[in-house]
Amino acid sequence: MEPSDASAGVLPKGGTPGIRFDKVVKSYGGNAVLRGLDFTIAPGERVTLIGPSGCGKTTILRLLMTLEKADGGDIWIGDRALTHMDKGGKKAPPSEKHLHEMRKQVGMVFQQFNLFPNMSVLRNLTEAPVHVLGDSKDEAAERARELLEMVGLAGKADAHPSQLSGGQQQRVAIARALAMRPKVLLLDEVTSALDPELVVGVQDLLRDIARQSDLTLLCVTHEMNFAKDISDRVLMFAEGRIVEEGPPEQIFSAPAEQRTRDFLQAVLAT
Amino acid sequence: MIWDWDYTRELLPSLLHGLRYTVQATLLGYVLAVLAGLLWAVLRRSGNVVVDQAVRWVVEFVRSTPLLVQLAFLYYALPATGVRFSALVTGVIGLGLHYSAYTAEVYRAGIADVPRGQWEAATALNLPRRRVWLAVVLPQAVRRVIPPLGNYLIAMFKDSPLLLVITVPEMMHEAQAAGSPTGRFLEPFTVAAVLFVFVSVVSSVLIRRLERRYGTV
Numbered sequence: 001m002e003p004s005d006a007s008a009g010v011l012p013k014g015g016t017p018g019i020r021f022d023k024v025v026k027s028y029g030g031n032a033v034l035r036g037l038d039f040t041i042a043p044g045e046r047v048t049l050i051g052p053s054g055c056g057k058t059t060i061l062r063l064l065m066t067l068e069k070a071d072g073g074d075i076w077i078g079d080r081a082l083t084h085m086d087k088g089g090k091k092a093p094p095s096e097k098h099l100h101e102m103r104k105q106v107g108m109v110f111q112q113f114n115l116f117p118n119m120s121v122l123r124n125l126t127e128a129p130v131h132v133l134g135d136s137k138d139e140a141a142e143r144a145r146e147l148l149e150m151v152g153l154a155g156k157a158d159a160h161p162s163q164l165s166g167g168q169q170q171r172v173a174i175a176r177a178l179a180m181r182p183k184v185l186l187l188d189e190v191t192s193a194l195d196p197e198l199v200v201g202v203q204d205l206l207r208d209i210a211r212q213s214d215l216t217l218l219c220v221t222h223e224m225n226f227a228k229d230i231s232d233r234v235l236m237f238a239e240g241r242i243v244e245e246g247p248p249e250q251i252f253s254a255p256a257e258q259r260t261r262d263f264l265q266a267v268l269a270t
Numbered sequence: 271m272i273w274d275w276d277y278t279r280e281l282l283p284s285l286l287h288g289l290r291y292t293v294q295a296t297l298l299g300y301v302l303a304v305l306a307g308l309l310w311a312v313l314r315r316s317g318n319v320v321v322d323q324a325v326r327w328v329v330e331f332v333r334s335t336p337l338l339v340q341l342a343f344l345y346y347a348l349p350a351t352g353v354r355f356s357a358l359v360t361g362v363i364g365l366g367l368h369y370s371a372y373t374a375e376v377y378r379a380g381i382a383d384v385p386r387g388q389w390e391a392a393t394a395l396n397l398p399r400r401r402v403w404l405a406v407v408l409p410q411a412v413r414r415v416i417p418p419l420g421n422y423l424i425a426m427f428k429d430s431p432l433l434l435v436i437t438v439p440e441m442m443h444e445a446q447a448a449g450s451p452t453g454r455f456l457e458p459f460t461v462a463a464v465l466f467v468f469v470s471v472v473s474s475v476l477i478r479r480l481e482r483r484y485g486t487v
Binding site for chain 2: 065066067100103104106107108110112114115116117118119127128131132176177180
């Protein structure tokens with residue numbers, strides 16, 4: 001489905017920050033998922049993370065969204081660290097206020113949509129703009145309607161999430177994330193929970209959003225065609241490390257590493 | 271004939287008067303139980319270990335002591351410290367606090383049932399903590415707990431005769447008072463029991479109706 005012309009107005013433009021992971025360490029109950037991970041993403045760059053499950057891809061997104069705390073190292077969004085504050089030249093642990101400020105730049109779309117079932121579609125989109133950004137109710141509702149139109153659900157503003165298909169719910173979730181005007185958008189296996197026939201529609205929508213905005217995009221997916229289309233660069237992960245990286249054409253057609261070849265073969269075989 | 275209908279007719283006004291107190295104490299106590307229980311449950315998720323543990327032990331303590339003992343303590347012992355309430359207010363506080371220990375557990379389970387993804391989406395949208403509770407978590411949790419909360423209303427109603435020991439003129443108290451001078455307890459206690467059954471059954475029907483309306487998410 002093509003987004004309407006209105007999308008140019010509702011999508012964020014300009015001032016997108018880059019992201020930097022600096023020796024980031026994260027483990028779950030003694031099981032190290034990230035062991036000193038370093039990588040940089042340029043402002044406005046679209047990067048897809050691929051690799052076997054359990055290799056830490058989703059953890060990277062969750063760290064950026066502050067759903068997890070790093071055990072060590074620094075994470076930067078733009079020129080400010082997510083993992084610490086500067087207090088008189090010294091590193092201090094981030095306060096809730098600091099995290100709140102940092103989170104304003106980041107939006108996330110989840111595998112399971114996570115829409116609020118007790119609210120209408122419209123209120124799912126207006127709740128945070130009204131209570132976090134301080135938008136007026138009318139302003140927020142108007143923008144929400146524009147976003148719903150962009151995702152092809154103009155008629156569903158008053159519906160409840162349970163009345164929508166998985167694909168429609170995920171479109172609402174995408175619109176909800178965009179309603180907060182993020183500069184960085186995190187997509188965590190956003191089509192994995194969808195019925196096969198609904199996958200393409202959501203992917204097309206995201207492709208259009210990627211094309212028409214200059215969001216910094218970080219995407220975890222098992223859909224290699226989607227990864228090929230949407231990203232400037234692909235990072236291949238295994239065991240918490242980047243095994244190989246490069247433009248999608250190179251990674252998918254001429255991977256240099258055996259690890260990558262094995263992974264792609266396994267994924268494409270299914 | 272064993273059963274005396276004239277005596278029954280004579281009794282009825284004072285028993286109905288008592289029933290008014292019974293219902294009043296139960297409903298007010300229930301409001302307190304529902305609100306205080308919610309407060310305990312939310313405090314237990316405050317993220318502050320001291321608050322969490324303090325509330326946990328208070329709730330555990332309240333649940334582990336008999337209501338009768340709590341009522342007697344509130345009414346006969348507490349005044350020694352200068353805190354004194356009327357019998358009815360003491361009854362409401364006693365019933366309400368006692369049952370708040372149970373409703374707290376119901377809420378806790380209801381809150382725990384709200385999927386983690388809801389909290390995460392709320393964080394991702396940067397919602398302030400107050401909004402997360404008021405707009406996202408509690409509306410979903412409360413729907414889940416309406417049936418068990420309703421059952422506690424009936425349980426509480428059936429515990430209300432305990433207020434007899436702190437001289438609240440509720441129905442049991444009136445029945446006993448009516449029978450004492452003559453020694454005839456058959457009619458007053460039977461009528462009281464019938465009235466209890468009547469109110470319980472009507473409440474159950476109303477609660478089942480509420481359940482059907484709100485009980486599914």
